[in-house]
Amino acid sequence: MVKKLFFTSDYMEGAHPSILRALTETNMQKTVGYGLDPFCKSAAEKIRKACCCPKAQIWFLVGGTQTNATVIGSCLRSWQGVVAAETGHISTHEAGAIESGGHKVLTLPHEMGKLQAETVKAMLEQYYDDANHEHMVEPGMVYISHPTEYGTLYSREELESIHGVCNRFGIPLYLDGARLAYALASPENDVTLADLCRLCDVFYIGGTKCGAFAGEAVVVPRVDLMPHFFSIMKQNGALLAKGRFLGIQFDCLFQDDLYFHIGADAVRYAGMIREALESRGYRLAFDTPTNQVFVLLDNRRMEELGKQVEFSFWEQTDEQHSVIRLVTSWATTEDDIRRLIDIL
Amino acid sequence: MVKKLFFTSDYMEGAHPSILRALTETNMQKTVGYGLDPFCKSAAEKIRKACCCPKAQIWFLVGGTQTNATVIGSCLRSWQGVVAAETGHISTHEAGAIESGGHKVLTLPHEMGKLQAETVKAMLEQYYDDANHEHMVEPGMVYISHPTEYGTLYSREELESIHGVCNRFGIPLYLDGARLAYALASPENDVTLADLCRLCDVFYIGGTKCGAFAGEAVVVPRVDLMPHFFSIMKQNGALLAKGRFLGIQFDCLFQDDLYFHIGADAVRYAGMIREALESRGYRLAFDTPTNQVFVLLDNRRMEELGKQVEFSFWEQTDEQHSVIRLVTSWATTEDDIRRLIDIL
């Protein structure tokens, strides 16, 4: 197992060295708990600056599913559900966390993992046009992710449109940024943190997949969206006693713009893999501008590859072919890439 | 604030140095996620050995409230509630996490934070004697903590009795060991991990308050108690992508019996504080054998002390008096104690 290459996901190592250093340096300092410590305050302040949003509320939670369930649960009322792409993480791979909290995920078709403003608008109009809509779940929020589960990116224009639809219907727009660092590092991305603050009602800046041991930073540009969120976090088991553990990490990630750079290599390496694949006659299942590569393979080739490389199985397309996913991360090295390309 | 002494709680620092070392050493190794990695396996194996229970299931979760809600939710059926002391952590300070999961906490009177077997028995008998009991919440589990919220300890004999009652009524006994290291290090304690495996149906070994950044290890001696617990953890936002972060820490805590020693200083220091207090004419609110000290003070004295020492306010006893709590930890130094005693 030692010599195998790992391209399974972006959470296979520990933390970025600067995070380890910061944890080590601060280790024996004593602070209050539950995220009220100076490290969390400093991290929040840096994030507010990076977002150009001096009044934003910042909350630190531990993981993605937890963050999605806690944020969505705190925005929705009992009779409401959340609109998401059929392929949205909350729709498929969170073991029913949203429903466990009492809310339906109202799924819509997608294009390469992305919701279209038109699709959302049509769905909302149809809901309100239906004379029996009070017998149905009210769409109370829209969930998108950036990058999406397919590694694709919303353009600023697309976000503006979805924002416009949400605004017209008076429901919040929530953006899951589990892999946000890889979006920010992509040459194709034209969405800034300030844009997210302007266009989303709440979003989270992913830590776990972007260099932290664990941690996601929720940003709430307008402070009255989620009252009593501290208690809600506690109730959801999302409030760390040693909250500083998250604060120190994000303080580090937003020191000297680390978060804006940390995904750069991963995105560049993913591009190199795509290039190598295409030049060797492999077929990309779809093209994506971030740190995920989706390849269509016949099953025998997939099996072969699996002996030397760990990857994610994505889906079977027919009896003999499958799509696999290769993921790079902040921790991927040029050597990993060279070895992978050799194997290919 | 820099020079103030901190005796607020046992989660005011980072992690035990050996944990930091282990995290640093393993940082760039690549492993699979979600707790299926070799570090979690090794930690689980060490815990099984320490518990003399080679077949126990071990699960790593992030924090105490999360662990309580997830374990209790997975043991109870919809019509059942959990029996706990009125002072139990789940009864008071978890923001309704258990009820949020759909279950009533059925509270009973306590003695110094401890449930008495007789009280539990009487309650269960009364429930089943009541002709209308189907209109009431069925007691489906018993929750205790060791040490309790008052820092007190169950004797092995007391645990045997409660176990006997649970057994007779066929309901699981769950023990919250958030501060278990301080129990294990107390001279008054006669309960071993092997005893817990024999007498409890599920319990957790606390990490957060006992030297970890975060993390609690759930031990299930008989493996069929909580089927599908992996999915339940995921659904509850309690499954870390980088699960190894918890595995590495517990692997460390159970290396060379660290967990059995890590609380020793804290317990000794708490004894020194108690002694100093009594010799100086202070009144202990109650005596406790672990790392918490409860002092009865008049309010002016409390205010004075507060200028130099951070502590927890426990409760007001009358207009002029209050109880405060001083907590030592694995990170408390002899110097801290000397300075505190000087101030006293």
Place this chain on the structure above:
Amino acid sequence: MVKKLFFTSDYMEGAHPSILRALTETNMQKTVGYGLDPFCKSAAEKIRKACCCPKAQIWFLVGGTQTNATVIGSCLRSWQGVVAAETGHISTHEAGAIESGGHKVLTLPHEMGKLQAETVKAMLEQYYDDANHEHMVEPGMVYISHPTEYGTLYSREELESIHGVCNRFGIPLYLDGARLAYALASPENDVTLADLCRLCDVFYIGGTKCGAFAGEAVVVPRVDLMPHFFSIMKQNGALLAKGRFLGIQFDCLFQDDLYFHIGADAVRYAGMIREALESRGYRLAFDTPTNQVFVLLDNRRMEELGKQVEFSFWEQTDEQHSVIRLVTSWATTEDDIRRLIDIL
């Protein structure tokens, strides 16, 4: 069984004859469903008049537990709980319906089933004074019943006081009127429906125990308290397809002031039973001014009585004594009372 006397409760017969008549007369008329029919509209209008509250929203639900869970669930937010007497129906005999909906019942001591304004105030003050209150369940609503589970009544003055406390803390007051007709018929009662509209934020007028087959009418004096209640009812399985079935019954109960008279005999008969008991040397467990009679008996006497009379067992007071409950209803006849007194 035929000849036994039934004093178990006030839901042992069908419906008041005038209700049966109305159901029969309207049976083959066709109307729309879900409570949007003319019968529900007429009933709502009559209730608004009886309450002197022309703008009140009126909703018809099927039963008491359902009404309590649906109303409380729609008023509370996820981090909140409901304050109730330890003896409150929601605290004890609803199989955890409130907790099943995610909310803690925060219980307080009572006096003869009644909450005291002072007790509520002290609890709310203590909550907000506690520096850690964000770790606890926020008291978000107060629940009382009139008559209480002990058959006792709040005076208007007491209601004013509780209303004042709720008002000061900005939380709604909810009154469970499952047996409200028996309050309205009691000479000791000085609380009118108009008073309830003024002092409660929501209350319900009980039908099931007061002459209907089933049905409770929720009154919301200020219409913005429970938005989307129609959808919430549907989601809670509390929306009848043939909603008119409830409308017709309440239309009948509020025709010619029937609801104000329907409990009169029951209250008078309960008084006769109390008198008879006392004159024969029985001991009342406590005195109550409505349709319930609580008697302290030695167990042998209780067993004897049980051969001829069905009653409710209330509680055991010691090894040899118990309290039983005898309940009269709108359907109790003078003959029943004479026979009961003979037996006594």
Place this chain on the structure above:
Amino acid sequence: MVKKLFFTSDYMEGAHPSILRALTETNMQKTVGYGLDPFCKSAAEKIRKACCCPKAQIWFLVGGTQTNATVIGSCLRSWQGVVAAETGHISTHEAGAIESGGHKVLTLPHEMGKLQAETVKAMLEQYYDDANHEHMVEPGMVYISHPTEYGTLYSREELESIHGVCNRFGIPLYLDGARLAYALASPENDVTLADLCRLCDVFYIGGTKCGAFAGEAVVVPRVDLMPHFFSIMKQNGALLAKGRFLGIQFDCLFQDDLYFHIGADAVRYAGMIREALESRGYRLAFDTPTNQVFVLLDNRRMEELGKQVEFSFWEQTDEQHSVIRLVTSWATTEDDIRRLIDIL
């Protein structure tokens, strides 16, 4: 409004005259509450006989959404969801009742409202084949309705197949029989109550749409499927104090095979409507063998019709056309049909 024809649904009148008669005759008899009375016992016994299933458990609940949520909630564990057609009543028109109880509805494509055994099988296989299935909601139950929301019927053979799939995967099959009387009365139906007992793990016999004021009878052929269902009903607000109200109605519906005949006219009349429509050049949206008729109309024609007839709007098919639904019931008269045909 008086003279308009009502074909909106099958719950627009009161109850079958024989039910009214039975309620009247039994009105002043006194019985115990909560469904433990002799009427419920008698009704249950008759249903067991009609089902040829002497050991079946029978429970009486009030309405369809309530029954679905309560039954499904009591069969599923927290990590499981229920499989249903995209058009299933629980998927669309119950305001998220299933999700409110914590469970995802896992939707599948349908054919005319019906789930195909193959589709269910493929979905279950795919779930268990997926290496990451523990991150997803486990399909824990299959929900179908008979007749379906499209008025179509499963053949016995189709039920056998679905039963076979459920059986192989060890998950219960639940059938929603809200309109079961109209299935039993259809010449195309070859499924008996005994078949349902053999092929389903739980199903309900609809009362509300089949002649009762309200009420659904849940049949559980093997008694250990839903332990503590009484408490679960109570907790869900589904337990009537005057449970006899449901018992008397079902006792009546299963007296002299009434339930087997009560839908006959409705089905015959629906056939007459279909015939009339086709002979007059209308287009049926789809053919169905029970009491629902779906017609494709241009919008102007629909508006016209709406002046004289109340019907349900089903869906818009394009800018100028819509599908409407006409429903007959046990209470529809030949005169209604004649008038409708005249209008057409």
